[in-house]
Amino acid sequence: MIFRPLKYKKFAQKAVDKLQESQSEFRAKYDTDNYASWFYNQSSETLRLYSDDKEIYFRYIPVGTFSLNTNTWMWAWANEDSIEPRKFRTLKIKEFGEKKNYENLSNALIDGDKYTGWESTAIAFDIIGGIGTYRVISDHLEVYFLLTEQITKEQVEKIESELIECSTHGKLRTAFICQHLNTENKTGFEEAFETYRGMELGEDDDLQAWCAECEKERLKDDGWNDESMEFAKIKLVCERCYFEIKESNLDAKKH
Numbered sequence: 001m002i003f004r005p006l007k008y009k010k011f012a013q014k015a016v017d018k019l020q021e022s023q024s025e026f027r028a029k030y031d032t033d034n035y036a037s038w039f040y041n042q043s044s045e046t047l048r049l050y051s052d053d054k055e056i057y058f059r060y061i062p063v064g065t066f067s068l069n070t071n072t073w074m075w076a077w078a079n080e081d082s083i084e085p086r087k088f089r090t091l092k093i094k095e096f097g098e099k100k101n102y103e104n105l106s107n108a109l110i111d112g113d114k115y116t117g118w119e120s121t122a123i124a125f126d127i128i129g130g131i132g133t134y135r136v137i138s139d140h141l142e143v144y145f146l147l148t149e150q151i152t153k154e155q156v157e158k159i160e161s162e163l164i165e166c167s168t169h170g171k172l173r174t175a176f177i178c179q180h181l182n183t184e185n186k187t188g189f190e191e192a193f194e195t196y197r198g199m200e201l202g203e204d205d206d207l208q209a210w211c212a213e214c215e216k217e218r219l220k221d222d223g224w225n226d227e228s229m230e231f232a233k234i235k236l237v238c239e240r241c242y243f244e245i246k247e248s249n250l251d252a253k254k255h
Contacts, residue, residue, distance in 0.1 A: 008104060012104075015126040018125070018126055019133065026147075030056060030150065032049060032134065035051050036051040040145070041156075043163055043170065044160050045061070045084050045086055046058065046059060046159065047147065048156075055153070056150065057150065057155070059151055060134070061087070061128065061145065061148060062079075062082060062145060063090060063120065064117070064124075064144055066112060068140045068141070069140045073120055077091045083171075088198035089198050090124060092128060093127050120144070130147055130148050131148065131150070132147045133146055164236055168240075168241065173207070173238070175207035175236070175241070176207065176209070176235070176237075177210065177245065179232065183248040188213075189245070189250065190209060190210050190211070191208065192209075207239060207242050214232045217232070
């Protein structure tokens with residue numbers, strides 16, 4: 001038997017009731033029960049539902065996975081095998097759990113049963129939001145998603161065209177850094193705008209960063225020019241590399 005404090009049980013049940021009401025409307029609107037197959041792409045964070053004569057696409061946020069072998073739930077933010085940038089949106093659930101002292105939300109891995117996946121997803125839906133939820137079963141894993149919007153096949157292709165193949169992390173969104181930035185040397189980290197893992201980017205926005213020396217060169221002429229760009233020698237990296245370098249530099253500031 002899995003013990004859950006009464007306060008948490010009431011909170012979780014309220015979230016489940018809310019999702020059930022919303023989910024029935026979502027399933028009716030998008031006819032999600034009448035597709036024969038599914039495919040989800042971690043790189044683009046898109047879910048495709050399809051049959052012989054129809055298909056539909058959604059953007060998603062990964063919520064977590066439930067292992068049918070071990071009867072354990074893992075939140076997406078803790079899943080190191082996942083390359084989905086938007087998994088870090090679920091840190092909002094962890095923060096909420098820490099504030100309320102709900103260990104089921106703040107612990108990366110918890111014991112569970114056949115209801116745990118949907119209960120956790122209902123709580124994610126309540127805290128993060130979305131238009132609906134979806135579950136797929138792959139081998140011994142139940143994988144749960146928050147669906148955030150319906151998109152077209154053309155939009156999916158555009159998203160995928162903007163990804164870079166990283167030899168370390170796989171296919172992810174692109175980012176731009178100067179030649180001097182890396183995880184070995186602490187060189188300072190200047191950004192075009194404040195960023196965080198998994199953030200949505202505007203159509204004209206890119207993850208861009210450069211070191212302290214590049215910033216000095218940039219400020220000499222009050223902005224980028226041919227000379228400062230030559231000094232920086234901007235290069236492409238994947239989003240995950242970008243944030244590993246950023247966190248490495250920020251950690252250096254704390255000491």
